Amino acid sequence: xxxxxxxxxxxxxxxxxxxxxxxxxxxxxxxxxxxxxxxxxxxxxxxxxxxxxxxxxxxxxxxxxxxxxxxxxxxxxxxxxxxxxxxxxxxxxxxxxxxxxxxxxxxxxxxxxxxx
Amino acid sequence: xxxxxxxxxxxxxxxxxxxxxxxxxxxxxxxxxxxxxxxxxxxxxxxxxxxxxxxxxxxxxxxxxxxxxxxxxxxxxxxxxxxxxxxxxxxxxxxxxxxxxxxxxxxxxxx
Numbered sequence: 349x350x351x352x353x354x355x356x357x358x359x360x361x362x363x364x365x366x367x368x369x370x371x372x373x374x375x376x377x378x379x380x381x382x383x384x385x386x387x388x389x390x391x392x393x394x395x396x397x398x399x400x401x402x403x404x405x406x407x408x409x410x411x412x413x414x415x416x417x418x419x420x421x422x423x424x425x426x427x428x429x430x431x432x433x434x435x436x437x438x439x440x441x442x443x444x445x446x447x448x449x450x451x452x453x454x455x456x457x458x459x460x461x462x463x464x
Numbered sequence: 465x466x467x468x469x470x471x472x473x474x475x476x477x478x479x480x481x482x483x484x485x486x487x488x489x490x491x492x493x494x495x496x497x498x499x500x501x502x503x504x505x506x507x508x509x510x511x512x513x514x515x516x517x518x519x520x521x522x523x524x525x526x527x528x529x530x531x532x533x534x535x536x537x538x539x540x541x542x543x544x545x546x547x548x549x550x551x552x553x554x555x556x557x558x559x560x561x562x563x564x565x566x567x568x569x570x571x572x573x574x575x
Contacts, residue, residue, distance in 0.1 A: 354507065382563070391554060391567045392508075441507055443563070452498070453563055455507040 350376045352444050354456025361432055361463055369427045369459045371442030377422035378444035382453070383415075386439040398425040432463040466491050466557045470566035478574045483542040485569045487529075487555030490536065497538045498556040498563075499529055508554065514538060525549070545573045 351374040361367050371381055379400050384392040396417050397405040404417035414436075416428040425444075429436050439460050443453040471486040489495055496515050500508040512523025519531045529540045538555060550573045555566040 352507075357505075389568075389570075391565045394562070397562070439505070443508075452510065452513060453558070455500075455509075457507040458505065460505055 350374075350444070350446060350454045352378075352442065352454045352456045354442055354459055356459060357457055358460045359462070361461070363433055363463055364431055366428055366430045367432055367461060369429075369440055369442075369461075371425045371427070371444070371456050373423045373444045373454075376444075376446055378425075378446070379422060381419060381425040381442055381444045383417060383425075383427050384441045384443070386441060386458075388439075392441060395427075400425075429461065432461070434463045437461055437463045466495065466559050466564045468555050468557050468564055468566035470553075470555050470569050472569055473567065474570045474572065476572040476574055477545045479547055480544050483527075483540070483545045483549065483571065485540040485553050485555075485571065487538045487540065487566060488536050489538060489555075489557045491557060491559075493559075496558040497529075497531060498558065499523065499527070499538075499540045500554045500556060502552040502554065502568075511540070511553075545571075547573050547575065549573055 381398040398419040419425040499511040
């Protein structure tokens with residue numbers, strides 16, 4: 349299957365700083381990538397849909413200025429958590445699809461963000 | 465919008481016993497259905513998927529699931545649990561290229 353690589357797998361940052369998480373499709377081109385947030389012992393919550401060459405579509409309740417998404421190429425989407433606070437600590441996961449009419453999503457390994 | 469319900473947030477089985485994880489969905493159109501497994505601090509790995517072909521779907525690691533339209537169910541089973549099956553399992557339905565996940569079921573395997 350297709351491979352999605354997410355980096356870093358773990359990051360600890362100080363409150364007030366910004367953190368960038370990368371999501372790469374290694375062996376396919378992904379016009380659309382998705383960013384999820386997962387709280388402990390809970391399901392994945394879709395944060396935003398990232399479209400190559402255009403603005404991301406954010407889910408209701410997700411702050412656009414807080415979670416900046418850039419999808420500059422067909423193989424890379426980035427999520428930047430700006431001015432991070434401890435409540436932003438979470439597990440962030442990206443996914444990418446091969447086709448617009450998706451029959452399968454490929455997930456990155458996830459990034460554990462801890463804000464201290 | 466689609467929705468997925470996973471009954472039982474925690475399931476415990478003895479090693480070698482049958483594994484049954486329940487998933488019900490709501491969908492106004494024929495769905496694409498998926499089961500994913502997640503190990504601690506890792507992403508999701510696809511176990512199997514239903515895409516309107518055979519109703520009994522076989523996946524990796526001995527898992528299978530049966531699509532039952534009349535019951536709007538897609539339960540995951542494995543005849544004999546192994547210690548390595550202990551993980552979090554998510555059922556999901558897709559609409560277009562958007563996925564909707566259930567709340568997950570944590571599987572514990574007792575030696």
